[in-house]
Structures are given as structure tokens and as C-alpha cells.
Amino acid sequence: MVQNEDGRLKARALEVIPNGLYGHLSVKMQSPRTPQYYKRAKGAYLWDYDDNQYIDYLCAFGPNLFGYGHDEIDAAYIEQLREIDTATGPSVRMVELAEAYADQVSHCDWTMFCKNGTDATTMALMTARAYREKRKILIATGAYHGATKWCTPMPEGTVTEDHAHHIYYEYNNAQSLRRAVEEAGDDLAGVFATPFKHEVIHPQQLPDEEYARTARQLCDEKDALLILDDVRAGFRLDRDCSWEKIGVRPDLSSWGKTLANGHPLSCLMGSDRAREAAGKIFVTGSFWFGAAAMAAGLKTLELIRTTDYIERTIMLGDRLRDGLEQVSKETGIIIDQTGPSQMPLIMINDDDGNRNMPACVAFCDGLLDHGVFFHPFHNMFITPAMSEDDIDRTIDGCHAVAKKLPSIPMPEVAL
Numbered sequence: 001m002v003q004n005e006d007g008r009l010k011a012r013a014l015e016v017i018p019n020g021l022y023g024h025l026s027v028k029m030q031s032p033r034t035p036q037y038y039k040r041a042k043g044a045y046l047w048d049y050d051d052n053q054y055i056d057y058l059c060a061f062g063p064n065l066f067g068y069g070h071d072e073i074d075a076a077y078i079e080q081l082r083e084i085d086t087a088t089g090p091s092v093r094m095v096e097l098a099e100a101y102a103d104q105v106s107h108c109d110w111t112m113f114c115k116n117g118t119d120a121t122t123m124a125l126m127t128a129r130a131y132r133e134k135r136k137i138l139i140a141t142g143a144y145h146g147a148t149k150w151c152t153p154m155p156e157g158t159v160t161e162d163h164a165h166h167i168y169y170e171y172n173n174a175q176s177l178r179r180a181v182e183e184a185g186d187d188l189a190g191v192f193a194t195p196f197k198h199e200v201i202h203p204q205q206l207p208d209e210e211y212a213r214t215a216r217q218l219c220d221e222k223d224a225l226l227i228l229d230d231v232r233a234g235f236r237l238d239r240d241c242s243w244e245k246i247g248v249r250p251d252l253s254s255w256g257k258t259l260a261n262g263h264p265l266s267c268l269m270g271s272d273r274a275r276e277a278a279g280k281i282f283v284t285g286s287f288w289f290g291a292a293a294m295a296a297g298l299k300t301l302e303l304i305r306t307t308d309y310i311e312r313t314i315m316l317g318d319r320l321r322d323g324l325e326q327v328s329k330e331t332g333i334i335i336d337q338t339g340p341s342q343m344p345l346i347m348i349n350d351d352d353g354n355r356n357m358p359a360c361v362a363f364c365d366g367l368l369d370h371g372v373f374f375h376p377f378h379n380m381f382i383t384p385a386m387s388e389d390d391i392d393r394t395i396d397g398c399h400a401v402a403k404k405l406p407s408i409p410m411p412e413v414a415l
């Protein structure tokens with residue numbers, strides 16, 4: 001793997017961008033060889049500025065649902081862009097897309113569009129508070145709901161008052177949720193949940209049905225709103241809201257990432273129960289009503305409805321999971337795989353079952369030489385644009401790196 005231009009870009013960026021980059025795309029906690037800048041993306045692949053090609057298991061941290069640069073979706077985007085995009089008012093695409101989501105997502109009677117997942121979760125929080133003019137918001141400890149002052153995982157730039165009315169509970173623990181509801185007393189506005197536990201480093205957990213049903217029941221008893229944060233998992237687990245299969249319908253759901261296959265679009269969906277409250281809050285943004293991303297969203301939804309993309313991502317994810325189990329058996333390296341196979345968290349554990357962070361970083365670093373981009377501690381994503389051959393090449397790369405791992409000097413890790 002050649003690495004000259006990316007290094008030069010990182011150095012230039014350090015001069016003009018704080019820390020060279022910020023937020024979740026920053027590679028500062030990965031190996032120093034991890035490319036930071038990319039010049040091309042198509043299908044399942046990324047190319048860096050040194051012309052190295054990677055099978056990309058991050059999928060832009062989620063937005064790449066059908067493959068980068070999807071011809072039909074991009075054509076819809078470009079056609080709309082030529083007609084009208086950001087303007088003094090929205091286009092008919094906004095009404096069409098809200099109608100389409102009301103048809104597609106069982107709990108959805110209305111939609112409010114925005115640009116980032118954080119906009120959508122923030123609108124959910126405000127709607128829940130506006131609903132009965134209550135303040136307390138229940139959040140699972142460690143859950144990520146975005147990066148603004150009420151939810152950013154880092155304290156810098158925030159004050160404790162930003163979290164003054166948050167009460168934390170343990171994900172998948174109905175007892176803990178009950179205790180948090182009791183603590184909120186008569187002031188409970190809403191309960192946030194992610195479709196499954198998908199925070200960094202920790203093993204992912206599928207939702208416990210009793211926990212999900214308890215969340216619904218407690219919100220009904222207390223006349224508070226249940227919010228499902230589907231920003232990361234939305235349309236990857238189901239063609240409906242992610243808890244539909246377990247029979248739990250939220251009042252509000254926040255969406256983003258996949259909605260327009262990489263074009264900037266997110267939204268809050270809600271049921272009639274929350275409609276009046278959603279109508280009271282003042283929320284907006286200069287770019288929220290742009291028609292091009294909505295046209296891409298309509299085409300993406302058409303593909304969600306008419307293709308076997310979920311079944312294919314599960315098949316590919318299972319193939320990877322089975323292959324890595326075999327690698328683990330053959331090399332003795334403990335590869336811990338958790339979560340749905342189409343959104344796997346893949347990490348290296350030591351013999352005591354603890355995360356071996358240096359080994360995770362070294363593993364991903366080694367895979368770069370095999371043209372595979374893995375993340376050392378964030379869940380990854382499978383796209384149907386990957387081929388069976390991509391998966392098999394990945395497994396072969398993992399085998400080669402795992403075999404070498406005990407003899408590689410371990411990197412220093414700042415986690």
C-alpha cells in the first residue's frame with residue numbers, strides 16, 4: 001500500500017482545520033496509515049489519493065445503502081437539481097416523500113424533513129417536551145443520538161445544565177427503565193431508544209422484547225412519547241420502522257443516513273398522537289427543504305420496496321460472519337462479532353474476554369494492505385453492492401492478518 005499523498009493532505013489539513021479533522025470521520029484513533037481523504041467512491045469501493053482501492057465496510061458510517069454513486073438514485077438527484085433544489089419554498093417532492101413514508105412506515109402519519117440525524121433527534125426531543133409541557137427525557141447510558149449540546153458524547157463546550165433533565169437507564173433492562181420512569185415522576189416527556197444497542201467498543205445487543213414492550217407500556221401509562229432513534233439502523237434491518245417486527249410502535253422515529261443513499265436528507269416521522277406537539281415547535285434550516293435530496297429519497301424508497309437488498313445484505317453479512325468464525329478457529333485469534341450480521345461490530349478480544357484495543361487497531365491496519373477498510377471499534381455496514389468475491393477476499397485478508405497478529409508490534413492506542 002502506497003501512502004504519500006494522503007500523508008501530505010493530512011499535513012496540509014493540520015494547518016487549516018483544527019486537528020486536521022473533527023467528528024466521527026477523523027481517523028486519529030486508528031492506525032497512522034489509515035487514509036483520511038478519498039478521491040473516488042463507487043459501489044462498494046473507495047479509492048484514496050494514492051490510488052489504493054478498498055472494499056469499504058464503513059459505507060460512509062451508514063449512508064451508503066445501495067452502493068456509492070448509484071446510477072438511478074444519482075440520476076433522480078441530478079434531474080431534480082436541474083429543475084429546482086434549495087429555493088424560497090419546497091417542491092412537490094416534499095409532499096410526495098411524506099406521503100410515501102406514511103405508506104411505508106407503519107407508525108408514520110406525518111414527516112418533518114431536515115438534514116442530519118442530529119436535527120431529527122433534536123426535533124424528537126423538542127416534540128416530546130412540547131407534547132404535555134414536561135421536561136424529563138430518558139436515555140440509555142452510552143447511547144449515541146448525535147452531536148449537539150444535549151447529546152454530544154464529549155463534555156467540552158457543554159454545561160451540565162444541557163443535561164439537567166436527562167435520566168439514564170440501562171438498555172435492554174426493563175427494571176432499570178421502570179426505575180428511571182419513577183424518578184421522572186409527573187415530569188416524563190419522552191423515552192429514547194435505539195433499535196438495538198449499537199454503541200462503540202461494547203458488544204452490540206439485539207433488543208429484548210420485554211424491554212421494548214415495557215418502554216411502550218410506560219409511555220402509554222405516563223402519557224409520554226416513545227422515540228425510536230432509527231438514524232443508524234433505519235431501512236437496514238427492516239423496510240418498516242426497526243421495532244415493527246417485534247410489534248412495538250413508537251410515537252416518533254428519527255431517520256437519516258440511508259434515506260437518500262448518501263444525499264443529505266433526514267427526518268422525524270410521527271404518529272397522529274404527536275402531530276399537534278410537532279406542529280408547535282419552531283425548527284428549520286436553510287437547506288432542509290432542498291428538492292434534490294428528496295428526489296433521491298423517493299428513488300431510494302422505490303429500491304427499498306422493490307429489491308431484495310435486505311436479504312442480500314444479510315446473506316453477505318452471514319457469509320462474512322461464518323468466514324471470520326473459521327478464521328478465529330484456525331488462527332486462535334479471538335474475533336468477537338456482535339449485532340445483526342448486516343451491521344456487525346467486529347473486534348479482537350484477549351483470552352480473558354476483554355477488548356484488546358491495540359490488536360483491534362493492528363488488525364484493521366493490516367487489512368489496509370489487503371484492500372479492506374475495517375473500523376477498529378465502530379460497528380460496520382454491509383452494502384448489497386458488495387459481491388460474494390469481495391466477502392471472500394475480505395475473509396482471506398483477515399486470515400492472513402490474524403495469522404501474523406501475534407508477531408506484529410502492537411501500536412499505542414489512545415482509547
Ligand SMILES: Cc1ncc(COP(=O)(O)O)c(C=O)c1O
Pocket residue numbers: 061115116117118119121144145146147194229230231232256257
Ligand atoms: C443512532 C444515531 N442517532 C443520531 C445520529 C446523528 O446523525 P448525524 O451524524 O447525521 O447527525 C447518529 C449518527 O451516527 C446515530 O448513529
